[in-house]
Amino acid sequence: SPVEEPVRVRPFMSQFFARYGLRAKLALVLIVPAALIIGCLLLLFQWNLNRAISQQYVNDGLAISSVVNQQLTFSGELPDKETMKQFLLRALEQRPQYSQLAVYDTEGQRLALVSTGTPILHDHRADSDFLRVVTSGKGSYETSNDDSGGPGRVLEVIAPVMAGTRILAVFESYRPLGQVEGLMQRVMVFGPVGIGCLVVILFIGVNVLIIRPVRRLRSASQQIETGDYQLKLPVSGNDELAMLARTFNQMAQSIDHTVKELQQNREALEAKNKELETFVYTVSHDLKSPVVSLQGLASIILTDQREKLDEEGQHCLERIVANANKMEELIQGLLELSRIGRKAVSIEELELSEAVHGVLETQRELIQRRRVEIVVKQPLPRMGMNRLHLSQILNNLLGNAIKYLGDTASPRVEIGGSAHDGYVQFYVKDNGIGIAPEYHEKVFVIFSRLCDLADVEGTGVGLAIVKKIVDQYKGRIWIESETGRGATFHMRFPLSPSSGKISSKSDNGQSSNGGHSIPEASAVRASGA
Numbered sequence: 119s120p121v122e123e124p125v126r127v128r129p130f131m132s133q134f135f136a137r138y139g140l141r142a143k144l145a146l147v148l149i150v151p152a153a154l155i156i157g158c159l160l161l162l163f164q165w166n167l168n169r170a171i172s173q174q175y176v177n178d179g180l181a182i183s184s185v186v187n188q189q190l191t192f193s194g195e196l197p198d199k200e201t202m203k204q205f206l207l208r209a210l211e212q213r214p215q216y217s218q219l220a221v222y223d224t225e226g227q228r229l230a231l232v233s234t235g236t237p238i239l240h241d242h243r244a245d246s247d248f249l250r251v252v253t254s255g256k257g258s259y260e261t262s263n264d265d266s267g268g269p270g271r272v273l274e275v276i277a278p279v280m281a282g283t284r285i286l287a288v289f290e291s292y293r294p295l296g297q298v299e300g301l302m303q304r305v306m307v308f309g310p311v312g313i314g315c316l317v318v319i320l321f322i323g324v325n326v327l328i329i330r331p332v333r334r335l336r337s338a339s340q341q342i343e344t345g346d347y348q349l350k351l352p353v354s355g356n357d358e359l360a361m362l363a364r365t366f367n368q369m370a371q372s373i374d375h376t377v378k379e380l381q382q383n384r385e386a387l388e389a390k391n392k393e394l395e396t397f398v399y400t401v402s403h404d405l406k407s408p409v410v411s412l413q414g415l416a417s418i419i420l421t422d423q424r425e426k427l428d429e430e431g432q433h434c435l436e437r438i439v440a441n442a443n444k445m446e447e448l449i450q451g452l453l454e455l456s457r458i459g460r461k462a463v464s465i466e467e468l469e470l471s472e473a474v475h476g477v478l479e480t481q482r483e484l485i486q487r488r489r490v491e492i493v494v495k496q497p498l499p500r501m502g503m504n505r506l507h508l509s510q511i512l513n514n515l516l517g518n519a520i521k522y523l524g525d526t527a528s529p530r531v532e533i534g535g536s537a538h539d540g541y542v543q544f545y546v547k548d549n550g551i552g553i554a555p556e557y558h559e560k561v562f563v564i565f566s567r568l569c570d571l572a573d574v575e576g577t578g579v580g581l582a583i584v585k586k587i588v589d590q591y592k593g594r595i596w597i598e599s600e601t602g603r604g605a606t607f608h609m610r611f612p613l614s615p616s617s618g619k620i621s622s623k624s625d626n627g628q629s630s631n632g633g634h635s636i637p638e639a640s641a642v643r644a645s646g647a
Contacts, residue, residue, distance in 0.1 A: 153317050160309045167305070175293055176259045179275030182213065183257060183289045187279045190221070196279070196286050202230035210234065217272065218292040224252050224285055238272070238292055251276050251288055261295065271295045331359045335366060347374035405449050413442035448579065454510070458586045463504040470498040470544060473505075474533055477512040484520055488529055495534030501542045501611060507587045512546075514580035515607050519548035522605070526550055541612050549604040558597045 189205055190196055197205075206219045210232050218238055220231040226243035242248035247258045257277035272292045279287040334351055341349050347370050351363040420427075420435040427435070474494055478485070485492060501508075516531065523529040526549055535544025553561060560566050562585040565578040588595045591611050599605035 152320060153313055156313050156316060157310075160305070160313065164305050164309070175273050175295075176275060179259065179273065179291045179293060180257050180277055182209070182216075182219075182291055183275065183277030183279075185209075186219075186221075186289050187277070190279050190287070190289075195281070196229070199230050203232060206230055206232045216291055216293050218290075220290040221279065222248070222288045222290065224287065229287060242288070248276060248288065251278055252285060255280065255283075255285055328359070331363065335363065338366065338370075342370055342373070347371075347377055405445075409442055409445045409449060413439060413446060416442060454579075454583055458507075458583065458590060463507065465502050465504055467500055467502050468505060468508055469500055470508075470535055471496065473508050473512055474498065477509060477516055480513060481516055481520065484517065488520055488523060490520055490523065491528065491530045493530065493532040495532065498533075498535050498544070499537035499542045501537075502613070503591065503611070507590075511584050511587055511609070514584050515546040518580055519546055519550065519605070519607075523548060523550035541610050543608065543610045545606055545608045547604065547606040552601045552603045553597060553599040553605050554601045555599075558599070561597070562595070 186205075186209065190202065196202070202221050206221065210216060210219050214234075217235060218231070218233040221229045222242055223229055226241065226245065226248060228239075231237055247260065250256075251258050255278050257275065259273060259275040261271050261273050263271055272294050274290065274292055276288055276290045278285045279289050338349050338351055349370055350367050353360050353363045353367070416435050416438040420432065420439060424432060471494070478492060516533075519531045520529075523531075528549075530549050532547040533544070534547075535542065537543075562581050564582040566582075585595060588609060588611075593609060593611040595607065595609045597605060597607055
């Protein structure tokens with residue numbers, strides 16, 4: 119039975135990446151991280167820009183408060199409200215970026231206020247920031263919504279108005295942040311657009327410089343697989359992909375050269391084999407007639423002239439007849455071997471159990487003489503094969519198993535098989551003398567026999583016939599055996615295209631002899647698997 123590969127559980131990321139092609143993988147590995155990095159840099163740039171502009175506005179507000187402080191405290195005391203209002207109005211006209219300027223006393227009461235629009239009125243009497251400025255003498259700022267109904271937010275800067283170390287009042291300025299927010303909005307709009315453009319450019323670059331050459335290489339590999347070894351990839355540049363393309367072209371050229379040499383050698387070998395098969399067939403056919411004539415004449419003389427011959431003459435004629443019979447068997451084996459593969463044969467779907475039954479009937483006399491127990495493991499599969507070829511395989515393997523049982527007290531031969539996905543397999547097993555491992559391949563070579571068994575009849579052609587038939591069907595045959603422990607011949611054949619699906623026979627327990635009685639001496643029986 120085939121060895122099943124262990125199921126390997128791949129990590130989640132390996133399974134995830136295995137679903138997608140090279141383009142998707144490069145996008146995930148290169149483009150997505152690049153987009154994330156650029157996005158993070160963009161957000162960092164926006165944050166720093168916002169902070170820098172805001173800090174600049176704060177510094178500008180503190181500078182204005184310093185100028186106002188010098189003007190208001192020029193005489194050491196605060197001027198009246200109307201004078202302060204006029205001063206604030208001139209300052210606002212000179213600084214149109216501000217929307218409102220105001221002066222409060224230390225109690226939070228408004229002394230003067232000018233505005234370009236609806237005034238923003240705050241009650242600073244309970245304002246903690248205002249009280250902190252009055253207490254510490256240091257400026258403060260914060261951003262807030264424009265309560266006057268204007269769009270966006272405003273930056274509020276408050277700073278003390280001091281004469282020496284005395285805090286006389288508090289100056290307040292409002293500056294709209296619409297310009298900053300507009301800039302940030304443009305950054306947020308055009309930033310992703312820029313990122314998208316960079317991603318597209320990066321993707322196009324990766325596609326042109328990496329993916330397209332790799333796809334050309336993949337397409338060329340598929341063409342190589344179909345047998346087009348003369349394909350050449352365009353090569354430009356000296357990078358790794360160009361070097362890979364050059365190496366691929368060299369490999370394809372080398373494969374093409376090797377394939378052509380192999381094709382020439384194969385054609386020459388096929389011609390030699392065909393010539394050799396023709397020679398064997400011709401010689402065997404031509405030798406058969408004189409051998410049969412010699413055998414017939416010797417048999418006639420031995421039968422008709424036996425009384426006229428002395429004992430030595432009779433012995434010589436008997437040896438002539440025996441050797442002629444052996445020569446006829448050898449020639450017949452060579453003829454059968456040479457016929458295999460010489461012409462197309464029809465393949466039909468056969469019941470292996472029926473073929474086994476036919477072979478058992480053919481070998482009945484040998485089975486009875488050797489008192490062999492034949493065990494057929496049911497059910498046997500069906501298989502697509504030429505009927506004569508299947509009969510030759512079973513006849514040779516069964517005869518070989520019976521001949522090499524040796525002096526086993528309870529000789530036994532077992533036949534079994536099974537169907538699998540894509541192939542069918544069966545075996546012939548005996549409990550005879552066995553075969554040493556070093557002879558497992560040699561026994562399939564023509565005229566090869568176990569040299570220490572000269573008393574066993576045989577020509578050394580049977581297993582060679584079996585091997586040639588198995589090879590013709592693109593099958594496999596192998597032996598499991600050790601000396602003195604019997605031998606098992608395994609065969610495996612792929613599903614025949616003409617027979618389609620191979621299924622097992624369902625008549626479990628059916629006798630392999632089809633109901634015919636065989637004497638108890640042969641002990642033929644069918645056994646459930």
